[in-house]
Amino acid sequence: MLASDLMAAFWRPLRKMVKEHGVPRTRLCRELGLGASGLSELLNGKRAKAPSWDTVRTIVTACDEASQLEYWRTRLTELETELERIVPGRREEQPGTADDRDASADCSVCADEYEDERFRASVRALVGDEWQIRSFGAATRVLASRHPVLRRDAETLVEDEVESREDLAVFRDRFEDIARRMLAGLGPRVRQACHLHRVGLLRAAHTILLLEGSVRSPSLDALWTEGRAGGTLGMEDLSATALGDGTLASGTLPITDVPYVDHRARILAHYESAESWGDDENPPAAAEVSTAVYESRLAEVAAECPELLVWATMLDGPHAMRGLDACPKGEAREHLEALYQEVGAQNGGLDGLETLLRALTRQTTPGAWPARLSEIYRHELNRPISPVGEADDEPSPCIPRLSEGYVNPAFRVAVHSPHGMPHVDAWWSSRPLSEEIQGFLAAYLTGFPTVRPLIVLGDPGAGKSLLTRLLAARLPPEDYLPIRIELRNVFADADILEQIRQALRLATLMDVTWATVTELSDGVLPVLIFDGFDELLQASGADHWRYLQDIADFQEASARNGLPVAAIVTSRTVVADQAKFPDDSVIIRLEPFDGTRIARWTDTWNRANASYFRRNRRKGLAPLRRDLGAIYPDLAGQPLLLLMLALYFSVEQGAGPARVDHASMSRVDLYERLFRLFVRRQITKLEPGLRPRALEERIENELDLLSVIAAAMFNRGSQGVSAEEADHDLRFLRAPDSRTACPEARLLFGRFFFIHEARATFEQGADRRWYEFLHATFGEHLVARKIARTLARCPDGGPHDGLLFDLLSHSLLTDRAQILDNLRDLLSSWDAVRPLFPTALDERPAESRTGYTARPARVTHRHACYSANLLLLALAPGQVVNFSELVADAPDPAAHWTEHALLWKSQLPSDSWDAFTRAVGSVPQRAVFGALEGRRDIALCLGRHEVPDTVSRAAWVLDPTEKETAPDMDDQSSSSDRWHETLRRARLLYDRDVELLLEPALPVFEELDELTRTCSVDQFGRGTSVAHALVTLMVCEAAPARDLMTRYKTCLRALDGSMGPWAEERLVALVAQRLVGESDRLPRDFVSDTVWTLARAWAELRPLSDRDERTPLHLLSVACRQLARACDEQLAVAAARLLALDAGQVVSDLAIDVAGEPPVPDVTTTHDVLARLHRRVQTRADPDARALSGLRLLKLAVALDQREWCDAYGTQVLDTMDAAGLDGVLPSEAEYVRGVDGRRASDE
Incomplete structure (x- = not known):
C-alpha cells in the first residue's frame, strides 16, 4: 500500500466533516496559517507526511466535534505507524536454511511484509473470541487490500445511504460489481496462500457471499413499499443484520444446540433469523430467495475456487455433493465430485479428514519440522490399534492396523457454559447426535480455533488416544504442525511450554524447544494434542483445576505474539467436573458404537484375519458375527472391549472339545471365560513351560490378585485406586490359602490388558500411578467372584470369616447393582449366610481380625455394612427369605428387624440407604411354622415391592402375640398420652x-x-x-x-x-x-344405612339443644332429600331422632307403610317433607322442646334453600322462640327469613 493511499484514507472523513458542518475555508486558512491552495492540498491528502496533532485538533474543534478528539488522536497515531512501516527495509533474518525461507515465501501475503504484518496484527487483536469478520469493511480489508481503487470504491459504498427504492437498485448494482471484483482471481490467491492467510481469504469471501444474499433479499424491497416509510439503510446496518456475530461467515463450526442437517439448512435458518428485522410479511419466503442467491454465487465462485465450497460445506462431509447441482460443469465440478465420492467411501481411520484438509492445502514443500513430525506420527498408521497379542509365541489373530481398524465414531457437541455438566451422561443425552466427525474436525481446524482448546471426552476404551494418534498422523504438514503430548509421559507439575518440549524430545529423540520448531515453520498452524488429561487429574494428586484454562491462556498469549495455536485435549467423561472448562469452549463426547459401526469393525477384523480363520477352520474357528452388538451391548459398544470380544471368540471358540453357544452364555460365564483366556495367554507368554495343574493355580492366583484390586475400588467407593492403595490392599485381601508372593501393584498391572494405568511424572523423577478397569463391569464381576469364593469357605472362625468381613464392611453391594446381579448367578443358595448373620453385630473374634481398613470408618458403620451385605447375600439367589430364618433364636423377629434397620439407616450414607431400600422388598406377615409360629415376621426379597408403600401396617404393628412386646391398647392409664409419646x-x-x-x-x-x-x-x-x-x-x-x-x-x-x-x-x-x-x-340404600348409623350415634351423643349443630343439619339435609324421592322408614326414623320427635308418628305422617305394603307416594317434594315435620313439631306439648325442634327445622329449611317453606312457617317458628332460642339463629339465617317476610309484606 502506498503512502498516498494512506494519507487519502485519513483525510477523506475529515474533509467530509468540514463540508457537513459548513466550516468556512477562510476560517481554517486563518487558524492554520495556510493559503487556499495549501488548505486544499491538505484536505485532499496530497501531502507525503502525516499532519501535526495541532493541525488535526484545530480542524476537529472548528467542526464542533470536541468529543471526537480522542478518536482522531488514535487515528493520527495509527497513520504515523502505518507510514513508518512502508519505509523500505528487510525483515529480520530468521534462523534456518534458505529452503525454509523459500517455503514460507510461497505465500504471496507472507512475501509482502506490510500485508503479512497487517494479518498478524489482526490476530494479535484477539479479545476473548475467535477472529471473526463481522462487517463488509472487514472483508474489504482482506480481499481488496492491494487494490486502492477497489478499496476506495468499497469504502464509498459503505458511506452511502439508501433512502428509496431507486437508491436500493443503484446500491445493489454497485454492490454486485464490487463483490465480483473482490472475488475475481480468488482461486489462485487461495491456493498460493499459507494456512493463516488462506483461512482469512476464505472467511472474507464467504462474508461477501452471505451479504450478496441479504442485499438481494425481498425484505429490503418491502422497506419502501407504498404506505411505508422505509427511512435510511446503510451498508454497516445491513452487515450487522446479515452477519450477526460473525460466526457463520467466519467459520464452519456446527450449531451445537440443534441437530445439524446440512449446510443449506443452516444457511436458510440464518437468513430466516436475519430477515425477521425487515418489514417483509413472509420471512421464510424471503430467506429462500436469499439462500438461492447465496447458493448460486457459491457455485459460481466454486468454478474458479473449489476450496471455498469445500471449506463452507466442511461439516456435510460427503453429503456436500448434494450442493453441486448448481455448480457449472467443468473441471472444478469434476474435481469436487471426485473429492466427495472419495470422502464418502472413507469411514475409518480419519482418512476422510486428511482428504478434506488436503483439498485446501497449498501445493508447496512443507517446512522441515512439520514434515519431520508428520513423518514420525504417520508411522502410527501401520501399527496395530492395540499392543495386545504382540510377541505371542503361539499363532494368534492379527490385530488390524490403526489406519484400518479405527472406525470413525458418532459424537455429540456442546459449547460449555457456567451451568454445563459435561461429566453427567444425562446432560449429554439432550445434545444432538452427529455422525460426521471427519467433517467436524476439518471444520474446526480450518475455522481458526486459536483461543480455546477443543475438549474430547469419552468413556474408558472409547478410542480417545487412538483419535489423537490419527489426528497427528492425518494433518498435512504443508499447513499444520502437529505435536502430540502424552500427559502420562511428561512432568505433571511442569508448565505448558515445558510439557511441549518434553513431548518433542520423546518424539524426535532431540532436545528441541517450542521456539526452535515454530521459528522454522512459517505459514502453518501448530496443533497441540494433549492426550490423557484425566491421568493428570487422577494420578498426580496435585490440583489441576486450571489446566484447561492454562492451555487457553497459552493460546491467547501465543496469538498476541503473532502465532495462532490450536489445541485439542482428551479426557474421560466422569472426571470432567474436576477441572475448570474455559467458557464457550467446544466439547465433544465420543459415543459408543452402534450396530452399524460394530458390524463395520467386525468386517475389518474378519478381513485382517481371513487367512487365520482358514488355517483354523478344523478347530471350529469362524469369522466374527456382525451382530455382536445385539448379543453383548455392554461390551461391544466400546472399541477396546470389542477388541477383547474379538480376541476371545477368535481363540476360545475352538479351544475346547465342544463348541459353546456364546449367544446363550450368561454375563458371569462370559466374563469368567474372558478373564481366564487373557490371563492364560499372559502367563504362558512369560512362563511357557508350566504344567497344566501349575498353570491353573497361577491363573487362579492372578485372578485373585485382580479381584483384590477390584475390591479395593469397591471398598473406597471409587472406579480406581492409586498404586499405594493397591499395594496396601494386596497385603490384606488376598485369599488366605494363597501360596505365591505378593507383587507390587505396578508389576501386577503391567501384565494385564484390561486395566488402564494412569501415570503422572514429576520433575524430581517420582511418578504417581492410578489404576482402573477398562470397563466398570470388569471390576464388578471380580468383586462378586471374590465374595462368592470367600463365602464358600465360611464360616471357619478364622481367616476366611475375617476376609469376608473386610470385603463387606465398607460399602453396600447395592451401591453397585451389577455386583448383586452377578452374585445371583454365582450363589445357588443362601445356606452359608445362615450361621453368619446372627452374630453379624457382635464383636469380631480375635482370630478373624486382620487390621484392614480401606478408609477411616466407625466400628458401627462397618458392622452396619457387614450385616446389611449379609442380608443382600441371602437374598441374592432370588429366593424369598423370612427374617425369622436369619435370626432363628430370636424371640421377636420383628423387634430384631427394627434394631437392624435403625442401625443401617443411622450408619449408612443417605444415597446408600436409598439404594438399599429400593433393592430390598418387604412384606409383613406371620411365621407359619416352627417355634416362632404366629409371631410377626417379615418376608424379604430382592427387586420386588409387591405391597404398595401406602398400605397401612398398623394392625401388624399393634397386634402382637402374647410373647411379643407391643403397646398395650387397653392400658387406659397411658392411652391419653401414648400417641404424643410416640x-x-x-x-x-x-x-x-x-x-x-x-x-x-x-x-x-x-x-x-x-x-x-x-x-x-x-x-x-x-x-x-x-x-x-x-x-x-x-x-x-x-x-x-x-x-x-x-x-x-x-x-x-x-x-x-x-x-x-x-x-x-x-x-x-x-x-x-x-x-x-x-x-x-x-346408592339410596347405602345412604339410608349410613344416615341411620350416624344419626343413631349422634342422638346418643348429643341431646337436642340450641347450639349451632351442623352435623344434625347435614344428616337431616340428606334424609329430607332422599325422603322427597322415595319413602324410607329408616330415614324417617333417623329424621325423627334428630328432631327429638316420635318415630312412629313421623313414619305415619310421611305415609310410610311399616307393614311392608307399597306406600302411597303423596310426599313428592322437600317442601312437603318439611311441612309434615313442622306439623308434627307443633303437636309437642312441651313449649321448650317445641321451640328447639322448630329451631332445628328452621335451620334445615334455610340450609336446603326452602324459601317457600320459610314464607309459610318461618315467622310462626320464630314467634314461638324466647330470647334464648333466638340467640341460636345465625345472622345469615335471620337475614334469610327476614328477606322472606319483607317480600311477603310488599306483596300484601
Missing part, C-alpha cells in the same frame, strides 16, 4: 425421612388425637387406626369413585362404642360433612 420418640431422632412423613400428618395428631389411637377393621378384617380410615375417606375423589363406599363402611365400623364421646362426635361430624355433598350420587 411422636416425641420419633421426633427426637430429628430424622429427615420421619419429619418429611410427619409434616403433612401433624394436623391429624393435633385435631384428631383420640382417633389416632383407636382401631377400626376394614372389609378384609385388617385393623387400622380410625384416623387413617377417616383421612382415607376425606381425601378420596368424589362419588362414584372406586372404593368410596368401602371407605365409608370402614369409618362406620368404628362407631362400636370403643371410642370416647369426643372422638366419636368428631368422626360422625366429619363423615356427615362428606356425605352431604355427594349423597345424591350414591
